[in-house]
Amino acid sequence: MSDVPEITPERVDAAVADALAAAADAPDTAALKKARSAHQGDGSALAALNAQMRHVPKDRKAEFGKIVGQARGRVAQAFQAREETLKSAEDAARLEAERLDITAIPQRTRTGARHPVALMQERIADLFVGMGWEIADGPELEHEWFNFDSLNLDEDHPARQEQDTFFVDPPERHLVMRTQTSPVQMRTMLERDVPIYILSPGKVARTDEFDATHLPVFTQAEGLVVDKGITMAHLKGALDHVAKQLFGDAAETRLRINHFPFTEPSAEFDLWHPTFSGGARWIEWGGCGMVNPNVLRAAGIDPEVYSGFAFGIGIERALMFRSDVQDMRDMAEGDVRFSEQFGMVV
CATH class of the missing domain: 1.20.1270 (Substrate Binding Domain Of Dnak; Chain:A; Domain 2)
Structure with missing residues (x-):
């Protein structure tokens, strides 16, 4: 108390x-x-x-x-x-x-840039548009018939093995990640009337290592011409024109005999690079040749009346030649500091 x-x-x-x-x-x-x-x-x-x-x-x-x-x-x-x-x-x-001034101009601490591979692809596409060609596109997930069979690659061809190609489940659908943009050429021949003058740029996938000179996903630009009277001379003229536009008037190409199922005769073509950082030299650039008659027949085109040529070049490889890029991995890792060196800031 x-x-x-x-x-x-x-x-x-x-x-x-x-x-x-x-x-x-x-x-x-x-x-x-x-x-x-x-x-x-x-x-x-x-x-x-x-x-x-x-x-x-x-x-x-x-x-x-x-x-x-x-x-x-x-x-x-x-x-x-x-x-x-x-x-x-x-x-x-x-x-x-927490107040935000929605009328204020945002302050960008860092600017980005167009990717140099995309810029190179557009530059090459513009060259062919200037020659009167058309740009064609197609799916990256492709049926085996378009990617292999229609291009004269039989079932036993090494390119159809899992160590070279990404197959997509389930197997009974016969789908692959396209290994080249050549299926776009077949689709074009099936859908359009001749004459045909197209360039088909785009991403392709192969089971390559990710290292300084290889990428599992990279970019190609493949050209196709089908018309009356087409010869290897027309092919060589087109390749020389592209080489000179990209690498200077002293640039040229040469052909070396090779074998590809979808062309006959076939050749590897080299680039004479006059301003290469290690000195002017011949550098392997791509493959080419006259369209195989079997490929024309698969598209319903009479090889007795029409002929054509096809070629393929790597966009990343062209960028390496033109801008002295030493490591392909720089093109795939998405570092903005790499892209900034090539302009086109956005």
């Missing part, structure tokens, strides 16, 4: 004053919550005075009950008002911190 404070107006006023001061001094809602627990909780001075009401004589309970009740009400109102003030200020501060 002696540890319980006796109810007096002075003690009630003192407890109220302490509570009001604590509420006013709270800098934020977290501090206010602690102050409220100290001055309104079960262990607070007002709670202790309220507990003493049981010892007040009956004839004075109403008097002291009113004093304590009013005191507790004043404290509750003070804490409520302070909480609303602090919460409003905190909400305003948070909104200000």
Whole structure:
């Protein structure tokens, strides 16, 4: 009994004053919550005075009950008002911190650039458009018939093995990731009437290593001409024109006998690179030849009336020759610092 404070107006006023001061001094809602627990909780001075009401004589309970009740009400109102003030200020501060000026010009800390492989592909495409050719496109996920059978590659050809080609499940659908853009040429011959003059650039996939000179996914540009009277001379003239446009007037090409199932006769063609960083030299660039009569027949074109030539060049390889890129992996890893060297900033 002696540890319980006796109810007096002075003690009630003192407890109220302490509570009001604590509420006013709270800098934020977290501090206010602690102050409220100290001055309104079960262990607070007002709670202790309220507990003493049981010892007040009956004839004075109403008097002291009113004093304590009013005191507790004043404290509750003070804490409520302070909480609303602090919460409003905190909400305003948070909104200000998160405010975005949607009218402001965004500050770019770093600019990007068109990818150099895409730029080289467009440059080569523009050369052939300037010659009056058309650009043709086709699916990267291709049926085996378009990718192999129609191009005179029989079932035992090494290119049709899993160590060279990405086959797509389920096997009964006979789908592959195209290993060349030649299927676009077959689709074009099936869909269009001759004469045909097209370039088919695009991504192709082979199970190559990812190293300085090989990529499992790379970019090709393949040309096809089908018309009356087409000869190897027309092929050589087209290749020389592209070489000179890309590498200067001193550039030229030469043909070396080779074998490809979809052309006959077939050749590898080399580029004489006059400004190569290690000195002018011949560099292997691609494959070419006259369209095999079997390929023309598969497309419904009479090889006794029409002939044609086809060739394929690697876009990444052309970029290496033109811009002295030493490592193909730089073209595939997406580092903007590599692309920035080639201009076309966006």
